[in-house]
Amino acid sequence: MFKTTVAAIALTLGAATPVLADFPERPIQIIVPYSAGGSTDLGIRVVADALESKFDGLRTVVRNQPGGGGGIGTSAAVHARPDGYTLGAGAQGPIAILPHVGGADYTVDDFEFVGLFSRSLQLLVACKDAPFNDYDSFMAYAQTKAPQIGNSGAGGANHVSAEAFAKAAGIKIESIPFGGSSEARTACIGGHIDAMVASPAEAKTAADAGQMTPLFVMEDKRIDLFPDTPTAVEKGVDFTWSSYKGLFAPKGIPAADLDWLRNAVKEVASDPAFIAKMTEMGEFVTYEDGPAFEARVKKDSAMSKAVLEDLGLLGMNK
Amino acid sequence: METLSYLAPLAQLDVLWTIALGTLGGLIIGALPGLTATMGVALLIPMTFGMAPVMGLNMLIGIYIGGIYGGCVSSILLRTPGTPASAATVLDGYPMAQKGHAGKALGMATIASTIGGLIAAVVLATLAPQLAGIALEFGAPEYFALALFGLTIIASLSGDILKGAISGLLGILISCVGADPISGISRFTFGIQGFASGFAFTPALIGLFALSEVFTQIERLASKEPPVTLVKNRWPSWADMKESRSALIRGSFIGTLIGIIPGTGSGTASWIAYNEARRSSKTPEKFGTGHMPGIAATESANNAVCAAALIPLLALGVPGDVVTAVLMGGLMIQGLAPGPMLFQTNPDVVVGIFGGTFIATIFMFIFGMALIPVFSKILMVPRRMLTISIVLFCFIGSFSINLNPVDLYTMVGFGVLGWGMQKFGFSQAALCIALILGPMLEANLRRGLLQAGDNLTEFLSGPITLLFLALTVLSLGWPMVAKALARKSNARPEITE
Numbered sequence: 018m019f020k021t022t023v024a025a026i027a028l029t030l031g032a033a034t035p036v037l038a039d040f041p042e043r044p045i046q047i048i049v050p051y052s053a054g055g056s057t058d059l060g061i062r063v064v065a066d067a068l069e070s071k072f073d074g075l076r077t078v079v080r081n082q083p084g085g086g087g088g089i090g091t092s093a094a095v096h097a098r099p100d101g102y103t104l105g106a107g108a109q110g111p112i113a114i115l116p117h118v119g120g121a122d123y124t125v126d127d128f129e130f131v132g133l134f135s136r137s138l139q140l141l142v143a144c145k146d147a148p149f150n151d152y153d154s155f156m157a158y159a160q161t162k163a164p165q166i167g168n169s170g171a172g173g174a175n176h177v178s179a180e181a182f183a184k185a186a187g188i189k190i191e192s193i194p195f196g197g198s199s200e201a202r203t204a205c206i207g208g209h210i211d212a213m214v215a216s217p218a219e220a221k222t223a224a225d226a227g228q229m230t231p232l233f234v235m236e237d238k239r240i241d242l243f244p245d246t247p248t249a250v251e252k253g254v255d256f257t258w259s260s261y262k263g264l265f266a267p268k269g270i271p272a273a274d275l276d277w278l279r280n281a282v283k284e285v286a287s288d289p290a291f292i293a294k295m296t297e298m299g300e301f302v303t304y305e306d307g308p309a310f311e312a313r314v315k316k317d318s319a320m321s322k323a324v325l326e327d328l329g330l331l332g333m334n335k
Numbered sequence: 336m337e338t339l340s341y342l343a344p345l346a347q348l349d350v351l352w353t354i355a356l357g358t359l360g361g362l363i364i365g366a367l368p369g370l371t372a373t374m375g376v377a378l379l380i381p382m383t384f385g386m387a388p389v390m391g392l393n394m395l396i397g398i399y400i401g402g403i404y405g406g407c408v409s410s411i412l413l414r415t416p417g418t419p420a421s422a423a424t425v426l427d428g429y430p431m432a433q434k435g436h437a438g439k440a441l442g443m444a445t446i447a448s449t450i451g452g453l454i455a456a457v458v459l460a461t462l463a464p465q466l467a468g469i470a471l472e473f474g475a476p477e478y479f480a481l482a483l484f485g486l487t488i489i490a491s492l493s494g495d496i497l498k499g500a501i502s503g504l505l506g507i508l509i510s511c512v513g514a515d516p517i518s519g520i521s522r523f524t525f526g527i528q529g530f531a532s533g534f535a536f537t538p539a540l541i542g543l544f545a546l547s548e549v550f551t552q553i554e555r556l557a558s559k560e561p562p563v564t565l566v567k568n569r570w571p572s573w574a575d576m577k578e579s580r581s582a583l584i585r586g587s588f589i590g591t592l593i594g595i596i597p598g599t600g601s602g603t604a605s606w607i608a609y610n611e612a613r614r615s616s617k618t619p620e621k622f623g624t625g626h627m628p629g630i631a632a633t634e635s636a637n638n639a640v641c642a643a644a645l646i647p648l649l650a651l652g653v654p655g656d657v658v659t660a661v662l663m664g665g666l667m668i669q670g671l672a673p674g675p676m677l678f679q680t681n682p683d684v685v686v687g688i689f690g691g692t693f694i695a696t697i698f699m700f701i702f703g704m705a706l707i708p709v710f711s712k713i714l715m716v717p718r719r720m721l722t723i724s725i726v727l728f729c730f731i732g733s734f735s736i737n738l739n740p741v742d743l744y745t746m747v748g749f750g751v752l753g754w755g756m757q758k759f760g761f762s763q764a765a766l767c768i769a770l771i772l773g774p775m776l777e778a779n780l781r782r783g784l785l786q787a788g789d790n791l792t793e794f795l796s797g798p799i800t801l802l803f804l805a806l807t808v809l810s811l812g813w814p815m816v817a818k819a820l821a822r823k824s825n826a827r828p829e830i831t832e
Contacts (some may be wrong), residue, residue, distance in 0.1 A: 052737075053377030059668065062381045082738050085531030086514070089739060092528065120521055120531055165786060169521030188653030193786060194517055196598075196778060199660050203597045203653045207471035209786075222652060244458035294384070297670040312637075334521045334531075 218299020369732020
């Protein structure tokens with residue numbers, strides 16, 4: 018916290034001095050819309066660390082502003098002064114989904130996308146004592162009874178992804194919301210739900226220990242960690258979904274600064290030490306520039322809107 | 336023998352030094368209101384990037400253990416729970432400090448935290464895989480029954496049962512503000528985005544206990560009151576220890592059990608331990624007036640939770656509370672995935688963490704005892720200046736958690752509410768318990784109904800559910816039964832033993 022305070026003072030002081038040196042001459046603040054210690058927070062901290070070691074003299078400050086499903090912190094970053102010194106952690110939920118649910122004072126068009134540096138791949142896994150153990154038996158079961166699929170919160174990313182799959186595959190599911198992903202995981206390992214959406218890293222350990230069984234991967238090709246697990250695409254369901262981590266800026270930041278930031282994200286995303294660290298955390302490091310990131314977010318946003326409309330959640334909190 | 340060799344890295348000076356530093360840092364973080372153990376661990380995770388796993392993780396565990404313990408310092412001295420875990424310590428700790436026994440209260444808190452921590456650490460090191468299974472037994476009905484049982488504490492904590500019930504119900508109503516746990520719809524937020532996640536818990540607690548006390552103090556400032564005279568002693572006497580013995584042991588085991596159940600945490604454990612200590616005491620009326628067993632129960636319980644919460648994390652990959660969820664992130668960054676496989680793939684790390692838990696607990700004892708005289712000096716600060724500083728801390732602490740200005744309104748609002756409750760004899764503790772357990776009760780009731788297709792009988796099946804429901808009935812009915820029995824035995828004195 019002291020770090021934040023110091024940085025806040027530094028920011029105020031910095032604002033008073035005339036701009037002489039090149040961007041960035043002051044610490045860059047990155048707003049994370051979740052509590053410290055979550056996967057988005059840790060990912061951003063690794064990025065901040067990499068930025069500091071890559072660019073000599075650059076200081077970064079990670080600022081956590083949790084609450085409202087990520088809407089509060091994201092709103093703070095969207096409405097920050099567009100000088101390039103305040104960025105937001107681009108997380109799927111608050112950017113692509115929350116504006117449709119309501120309670121957010123921004124839309125998907127209010128972001129200046131800097132770059133995406135990692136994707137969080139997703140799998141559907143069967144929990145302990147589930148009445149199915151692979152894709153085919155899951156689909157067969159779903160014809161007779163709606164499987165109970167746990168998620169980390171109503172209207173959150175993995176609620177939408179599970180329902181989006183059900184919509185694409187033409188099956189019915191019963192979504193069971195929990196207060197966060199670790200609660201859902203506990204219920205899954207304990208056999209209190211049938212299935213859940215998990216990341217490859219957590220699914221791998223749990224599958225090795227016999228706690229979960231992977232059903233399918235939400236990518237268009239099989240992934241290295243699970244060579245024997247099919248994708249929905251190869252089973253004939255046109256469905257892919259992944260979450261991501263990136264950076265965005267408020268609209269209207271100077272073009273030169275935006276270029277500098279975009280390049281910085283690109284450099285970090287190709288740094289071997291960064292890739293190693295993120296991979297250990299179970300992230301799939303990949304780089305997408307601003308426009309590609311924007312296109313991805315808009316596609317998710319459209320898909321989420323359709324799903325939320327079906328669920329009757331569209332504009333629920335407006 | 337092999338196991339012992341895994342402990343060797345812990346004997347290295349730099350590892351010990353790191354654990355000591357972590358524990359001391361945690362202690363200070365915990366003592367400052369608003370800076371919680373969760374935040375301490377989360378903010379220091381990047382520091383562990385470059386460290387060896389055993390060293391980095393044990394530093395984080397040191398912060399965790401020190402942080403949960405440190406919360407008692409401001410609870411006892413300033414009536415400001417440093418962390419939500421030590422809110423229950425306010426009840427007896429603060430009155431003791433007001434009587435001049437701050438040193439002894441802190442001493443008892445330190446000893447209790449150490450014993451609770453060590454007992455849970457022994458359980459962690461010896462029975463982790465066997466006990467971890469308990470964590471998986473808890474589905475929605477079980478959590479619901481546990482929360483219901485926890486709420487019965489309100490009945491025994493508040494002298495006036497009607498006012499206690501009103502406080503408790505008010506707490507449950509307040510906890511309804513924010514996103515609905517099942518449908519996600521915003522309730523009672525009046526369109527204010529800052530309330531979308533409900534009232535932030537720590538600012539609410541700071542307002543409820545600390546700011547309300549400031550208001551009360553200001554009222555008293557006009558009247559000339561003798562300043563608190565400090566009694567220097569920091570070691571509880573043998574008589575004190577004997578009196579607190581059963582509270583200590585109960586607290587330690589309650590903390591260990593609650594710690595294993597994921598998603599409950601040290602707040603719940605310390606309230607249940609406090610209530611059990613009071614219930615089984617021969618002098619329950621002394622609780623709340625500065626009674627040592629009260630401190631012994633809450634502090635042994637909340638530190639027992641620390642080590643116990645590591646049990647499901649290490650054995651199953653399921654974090655026991657918020658801090659261990661953050662610790663899990665720390666483990667993953669080190670390339671270690673917690674879960675049943677960890678015992679086979681990285682026994683050195685598991686044993687190292689077991690050992691580190693003991694070492695951190697012992698460091699906590701040493702630092703805690705050594706710093707008591709320093710901490711107690713706070714009470715020598717003139718009342719007026721101290722009051723102003725507490726107000727300052729209330730604001731800084733409430734804001735620093737989420738950097739959300741709405742939290743400041745929450746803190747002030749709860750401060751006024753707490754002051755009013757205190758003035759008119761409503762229990763703030765009852766409100767606090769309801770704030771902790773209300774959301775757990777509601778979310779699990781509704782999740783359970785959703786899963787069972789609205790079939791209520793689900794909540795009357797399963798051994799754990801039935802056990803907690805029976806305890807609930809017993810806990811509510813026992814005072815009446817006891818009274819009836821007493822009347823009976825008075826009528827026929829020849830039967831009494």
